[in-house]
Amino acid sequence: MSGSPKYQARMLGRIFRFCLGVYFVTEVWPVFMEVSSEGLLIRLAWALGLTLFYIAMHLLIVRFTPNIDRVVGAILAFGPFLAVFLIGYGGPAATGALTFLSVSLILAAIRADPGCEVMSIPATIFGTHTHLACLLFSPIDWCEKKMH
Template sequence: MNPKNTISRALPLGRVLRFALGVFFVSEVWPVYMDVTIDEVLTRLGWAIGLMVIYLLLHLFILKFAPKFNSVIGAILAFGPLLAVFFIGYGGPAATGALTYLAVALLTAAIRGDGGCEVMSVPALFTGKHTHLTCLLFSPIDWCEGKFR
């Protein structure tokens, strides 16, 4: 994707919306973690950590081999693993792990002010570089907010 099509920093409205949605997902998964055994908690956290590893590998691949990505393909690529884990494990530990990862990613993106795809904010913590993939929900908000600013 061409970096000229996105902004690298989320503006205030985008940050607030990311934070609010992150808090919402935390409020949805927290009761699940409180109602299960420690083994089930570790299973759910294992799914979240597995997604983090997948996104870290995707992040490193994009940085090394494909820094300019088509925005539609990038959005599909970014949300593919998360949606796959969520729907494959719907109602079980995999879905809770996916929502846990998404909540952490949204809060990380809001705190750091990352524009674009929030699921790539967690890997960006490790590398210090942002991949600028498009997010289906927040990128249009970031673009509109950038135009009105």
């Protein structure tokens, strides 16, 4: 469902999210330093495009499909990011996608957002969360929740 999450990501999940986000920043930063201003704008446009896409997806999930299965929803949510990254591998689209994911991961770590990290930016903007799981981090979150 939407609103406040039932739980927050705990320390280990937050650390992993943050570290992976910082790692991706170290991967995209040199690219941004080497490209022309036009190349920079193209890469940022891809990141902004993904942000707008996920804002729209967030609104759709919160308003129209709140009962979508959290794992199926996570696969559907991560699919567009993965498609942009793989199709644009080595180019501006992939750099923009990693930029978007870097910001999302770091934001999710700071806010202790559980679940799907690609939904962290919309969750921050609207103050509501989707209930989608994250294929990588949700198992860590669930284990940490059980341990406490």
